[in-house]
Amino acid sequence: MERVYLDYAATTPVRHEVFEAMKPYLNEAFGNPSTLYSYGEEARDAMEEARRDVAALVNSTSGDIVFTSGGTEANNLAIKGAALALQGTGNHVITSAVEHHSVLGPCHSLERQGFEITYLPVDCYGRVDPDDVKKAIKGKTVLITIMHANNEVGTIQPLAHIAKIARENNVYFHTDAIQSQGHIHVNVEELDVDLLSMSAHKIYGPKGIGALYVRKDVKVTPLLDGGEQEGSYRAGTENMPGIVGFGTAARLIKNETGADAARLSKLRDYLIARLHDSIPDIYLNGHPSDRLPGNVNISIDFVEGDSVCLDLDLEGICAATGSACTTSSIEPSHVLLAMGRNKELAHGSLRLSMGKWTKKDELDRVAEALPGIVYRLREISPLYK
């Protein structure tokens, strides 16, 4: 039985072209871009080409791209780095309740260091109201960080609107674009952001490499001190194969974004319709249209998402739930709770995220398997009477 992979939002396979581009840097071309002429020059050229490709994906220039070890580091660098750099002028940060843990984590860490954080609410689709942003701004606000598209429910935020407010109030604006980059149009100028986080393994590149766009003259205190790599924004010997892989992945996806998005949006709406037709008591999470092309997220009443995923997995289908197992219970998704779902429905969430290689017949397999699974689990469930 062929496996059906519907967890592209978690991580994507590496494209073959990406692997081929990385290969030399895992074999003979082992130079360190910071040293040496003959070996280092090739490495440096390849690195700068990759930087241009990554920059181009979000319409920035290569001088503004800092490579990091992934999206998590990019978010940490942006948030803690900007907050620390501006510590003298204020200590208030605005974010939303539906951010990724790698944004909320740094915010909590800043809180422990005496910062005040405002976690803005969202509407039932997961959207931040720009008016709320405006109201939250104080004299001591130094940073606003609102994600571009949500990783669980796929909802796209009204970023340009929020950026305008940030600009008018002279506050840095960061966005976590890790789910949107390459999948929908992302343009640092149109969005007018100061900082934007990226990650390679969501666009068919390797894990362990990401980037932070830092607009010229925006101040960020480094997280990793040491050598002068990455314009002194980030010390450490450069992950050459990763950087070259990221560059290739960015270059390839750039021209495919439009067509992929159109195809996936159709598949997405097809799957949503089929599931609605065949399973009672399910609810779409996130915005019905203003959402990532490849994202389907439903709450299935009376069952726990973890058990649904396990059953799907046993049928060869990889999916995800927003529920997180801890050592004493299962935590419902903070995103769904913030959107006003009750805890029971928040527990029953299932994310099916599609990508470049998703075929319609794979969705058909899901649409055929899921009703039986839900039926079975509801029969066992004491919540289903």
Add this chain to the structure above:
Amino acid sequence: MERVYLDYAATTPVRHEVFEAMKPYLNEAFGNPSTLYSYGEEARDAMEEARRDVAALVNSTSGDIVFTSGGTEANNLAIKGAALALQGTGNHVITSAVEHHSVLGPCHSLERQGFEITYLPVDCYGRVDPDDVKKAIKGKTVLITIMHANNEVGTIQPLAHIAKIARENNVYFHTDAIQSQGHIHVNVEELDVDLLSMSAHKIYGPKGIGALYVRKDVKVTPLLDGGEQEGSYRAGTENMPGIVGFGTAARLIKNETGADAARLSKLRDYLIARLHDSIPDIYLNGHPSDRLPGNVNISIDFVEGDSVCLDLDLEGICAATGSACTTSSIEPSHVLLAMGRNKELAHGSLRLSMGKWTKKDELDRVAEALPGIVYRLREISPLYK
């Protein structure tokens, strides 16, 4: 003309076996170890095997190994992480004047946050005197960080002795073992360290992956907040190919350390002798015997190291100098200055670092080329009268 690579201390080529081990994670096996059953399980197993291999290289257990994005991050995590975790109990850190920038950088950053740092002097061979460590300890000392072997001059520090002092005084002890791991015997129990930094690209593994050994119950505040990866010491989707590559590199080098060290020590002493015989006014930097097997570092009077390296490079030989070009001058190596070399000699340093594939005839080529280069540059130099 075959290139002669004598900059193994900067970075090493990736072993073919390492590349082969990484390949599946850059192709079909793209699972995320934190998610999913079928895909994730394989990734998780491979990750834990790699963790065991990395642990074994320094005689620790896999539960104590935290993967990082490289040696620089490992040093930053150890130093800033431990200092911040212990902030309540004290704010004094002891280090040495000859540490790598990725240790000095975090120390400077702590200084800016109100910590007091003691930079211990070294003797003419680059060694820290354990008595100085003892004298430097105060009531508010929370951390001692002294490297195992120096990256420029190869000198090995009397670590076990220093660790004993740290233990007696109940102070955390960290060591940067990035130059020693795999090249000489490294054992966290014999050295009795609490924290130890490693990096894969110095032992024929890939760039962009490293590890921090954290002794059980040692407190370290994470640098990267977010998901619960790496036992919550380090958030971020795991760099699977890097981790698997590091594990393989560690496993392979473990059994070769003794034989490699014996062979390279001989080659090292051979090259030192030949250079001494053929070039006047050169001086060996570092300890004559208590040094890394593959490290040769000389100061060449009357010339600048940068120009020597460039000339060597033009003859197909890759080497390094301790001098660092800045935008207004060349900075002499801080390591050589700390060892008492005058600035002129510190400027004339040349590091030739050997590795697994270094052959005697390559050293002969250097021994033949270098005298002419030095002669030529001295003829141009106004310092040589």
Add this chain to the structure above:
Amino acid sequence: MAGRFSEYSEKVLAYFKNPRNVGVIKDAGGEGFIGDPTRGVTMELYLKIDEGIILDARFKASGCGATIAATSLITELIKGKTPEEALFITEKDISDALDLSERKQYVAELGRELIEAAVNDYRSKKT
């Protein structure tokens, strides 16, 4: 978005795939209810007890795979025992029988409480 299924043993998977004794018993001699749907774990246990022997046991459960597996396992473990004997089933018995991972120990703990609740209910009904 984490499933962390790789921590599930073959034994958990076997019970999860084919849970034995699903259902409720009307007018059960003893009933136990444990857990909280808002925390993602709910277990129900129904006992049919005659002449001091648990003749039949049925369950309903919602939660992670281990929760469903453990509740099903419990129905098997206690059938044929007296309520007093059932109380001797420990957290460790459940955990061992299912090869539960460290972070799933709480499921065994809840399972133990579930048995207790059902037996207590039986006792209170009897008197």
Add this chain to the structure above:
Amino acid sequence: MAGRFSEYSEKVLAYFKNPRNVGVIKDAGGEGFIGDPTRGVTMELYLKIDEGIILDARFKASGCGATIAATSLITELIKGKTPEEALFITEKDISDALDLSERKQYVAELGRELIEAAVNDYRSKKT
């Protein structure tokens, strides 16, 4: 341990490999000394000046490849010029002639100062 040679242009490399006019001129009409051996950059320029024309120029230099290249280049640039004309050589002239990278601009700056020093020495000797 950084060389950063990749920032060196072909022009720098050409002058570095085959520096023209290495040497000193005894009893030179003008001499310039710039730099500091403790900072890794030293340049010496010697001018032979007759009837107000720089007939010959020699140099010595120690430092990075760009330093050596720039000092050699300067000897070529100023030969045949009057000292006054030599002063019109700008930092940019040197930088452009060698395609210097941004972080090596200081070498062109020092080169400019070197010419000035030698011309000033010539003037002070003349009076």
